[in-house]
Amino acid sequence: MSQVTVHDATLRDGQHAVQHQLDVPQLRAYAMAASAAGVPVVEVGHGNGLGASSRQIGYARLDDTTMLETVRLGLTTGTSRMGVFMVPGWGTGTDIHRAADCGADVVRIAAHCTEANVTRRHLGLVRELGLEAQAVLLMSHMTSAKRLAEECRRATEYGAQAVGIMDSAGHYLPVDVSERIGAIVGAVDVPVIFHGHNNLSMAVANSLAAVEAGASVIDACARGFGAGAGNTSLEVLVAVLHRSGHETGIDLPALLRAADVAHDRLMSGPPVIDSVTLASGLAGVFSGFKPRVLTAARAAGVDPLDVFAELGRRQVVAGQEDLIDEVVRSLKAAS
Structure with a gap:
């Protein structure tokens, strides 16, 4: 039986589905429900991360500080850490300092799949601040398994304490995930991350394939809340992991209640594949x-x-x- 850390991106990636317009009561309600379920990491922010609120990709209803402070106060049980996400260029070192001041525990620095070098400065800053530094590669289907493994290895040299890939377009099949995660696991000695999208209805299957290939950090959103066809469904993922013999530390009945909160409070309806x-x-x-x-x-x-x-x-x-x-x-x- 392996231990899988589930990283809940509902309050960050889910923002894409509502044009980044979640408000304070919505953030608070879901954070409290996720915390009560024992979700290990609850990520919050504009859909594109720290500092991304802009005319080009959409203004958020709330500024980053308000979002982070709201979720920090909502994680009431002490079992959940707060995560943030940042793409260099949209966010800066100042944004990371502000996130640390707001109580962020985990900071993910993201880069295009062939450009891990742009994470170096910010991963170093995260480590200096005493926070957990992670690196993720976006649009990872655009390059080979070998190149992804090399880019992830490079990110660990910059200080990343976990590394991995995002299937940003929902393009993968399980065999693609197994190949890429297997290559990364063989190249690094830190936890490996997988983040799926559901465009081909493969998100849960791809996430399970990632775990079986050695990934130990899996991203998901309640009811698949997210852009377009949505993300990996959090409650389905946890149920499947438990049935497959993998431990998450999450209380599934409480997580189902959190999913109901997300459905009732955050979205007009679950994402669909059209x-x-x-x-x-x-x-x-x-x-x-x-x-x-x-x-x-x-x-x-x-x-x-x-x-x-x-x-x-x-x-x-x-x-x-x-x-x-x-x-x-x-x-x-x-x-």
Whole structure:
């Protein structure tokens, strides 16, 4: 029986589903419920992390400090640590200092899958502040298992105490995950992380494959709350892990109550796999682009599925939302 640390991203990645508009009562209610269930890490923030609230990718309803202070007070049982996420360029060292002041315990520094070098400075700062430093690679389907293993190994040299990959586009099948996680586990001597999305309805299966390949930190969101087709469903993941003989330390009945809180308080309905989110997963494009793709495609009279296919061909990543309009214009001109 292995021990798996479940990292709950409901109050961070889930923000994508509501355009980063969660308010104080919503954050507090879910934090208290997750804490009561014994969830090990509760991550909070703008969907794109510390410092990301902006015109280009969306303004959050609350500033980072308010979000962090609210969740810190909501983790009332003492069993849950508070996590934050930051992409260098959106966030800065100042944001990390502020998160530390607000009581963050775990800081994840994220980078594109071939660019772990950009995490060096901030991982060092996190360690200097005495917090747990983690590094994750985004859009990890865009490179090989060998390259991911090398980038993760490099991140450990920079101070990462856990490393791993995000299936940001929901593009993987279990065999893909097994290959990549296995390569990373063989290259590092720290816990390995997997973060799945559900565009191909594979998120729980991919997460289980990750655990069986040696990952020991798995991300999930209550009811799969997240952009497009959503994230790995937290309560389903924990149930499957327990049935498979893996220990999480989470009280499943209490977690089901937390999932009900998320359903009732955070979202209008659980994420669904529709034609657009399926197309984005197949194309390997971050499904957080969905609202903007739909708006631009409908205005121009082009098929959003064609837009996602072209974005995938161009290997567009989060932060390049301005290319959506360019792609729509090119498809309109060619029609």
